[in-house]
Amino acid sequence: MDAEQLTRGQLESEFSALARTMCFSKSTIASFAKEATRGQLVAVCDLIRDENATREENKKARLLRQARLPSLKSLSDFDFGEASMPDGHTVDDMRSLGFIESAQDFVFYGGCGRGKTHLSIAPGALATERGCKVRYFETSSLVLMLKAAAADDRLEAALKDIAKADLPIVDEYGCIPIDIEGARLLYQVMSATCEARSMIVTTNIEFGKWGTVLGDAHLATATVDRIMHRGRLVEFGGQSRRFEEALMMGRSEG
Known part of the structure; x- marks a missing residue:
């Protein structure tokens, strides 16, 4: 099904599933950076910052439990x-x-x-x-x-x-x-x-x-x-x- 035909909820589910599978290659990053709008770049940068912050907090919590x-x-x-x-x-x-x-x-x-x-x-x-x-x-x-x-x-x-x-x-x-x-x-x-x-x-x-x-x-x-x-x-x-x-x-x- 084309993305335009998906409901907001379906899009959110597909995004969540796809995001968990990804480790972006250099070529994909370069292509997206070249073709994306400013708003898209801002949104993705915010997403990655939030993910890195969450990973860091999870790591600290895990280390504290293991201690x-x-x-x-x-x-x-x-x-x-x-x-x-x-x-x-x-x-x-x-x-x-x-x-x-x-x-x-x-x-x-x-x-x-x-x-x-x-x-x-x-x-x-x-x-x-x-x-x-x-x-x-x-x-x-x-x-x-x-x-x-x-x-x-x-x-x-x-x-x-x-x-x-x-x-x-x-x-x-x-x-x-x-x-x-x-x-x-x-x-x-x-x-x-x-x-x-x-x-x-x-x-x-x-x-x-x-x-x-x-x-x-x-x-x-x-x-x-x-x-x-x-x-x-x-x-x-x-x-x-x-x-x-x-x-x-x-x-x-x-």
Whole structure:
């Protein structure tokens, strides 16, 4: 049927179906640009801009879902007063996410409730906004996932999936002791990350005691060596923020 004989609704349906099939060739683009009216060019340019904007927003949403962050946090919401940044590195350096491009690591060390998890999630969320692949793991959940993958002969695939991330985040390292099998699997993740991509690790265990968490002093030394080689340490002081804001202590929700 000739296009002139189609109703508006039929034309819209045909346009939608055809648009989904197209990836325009250079010759088609050149021909249309030469023959189209000014109004047609304006309309098509607007269409393509809208499509590109939609694709970008969809990509950001997809990256954020894949990151599996437990919540959304922002660097602008974080009080750096009790966080001791490493020499030569400022908060603006962290906001720039330059450490991801240069494949450098961060270790956030301090007591429970000091904001380590917040400060690990915030750059992760920002990184997805800028098109980076992020994966968040609680250490215990990561170890369990790796053990299950190894038992099902899927370990290589699981490690490859983690390796796709520009920024793996390993939270709460040291909160629960890890057996030797889990320690070796976790070491594989950290070793593969070394110099290949950035990683953020949060912990309340000082480096000298990582052997008590991993159950193997030599494995702990090798892990620390890889993280320290291209990593920065941020130390968290002060009181527990959770305790200060606890409703059980009579604090108001507001």
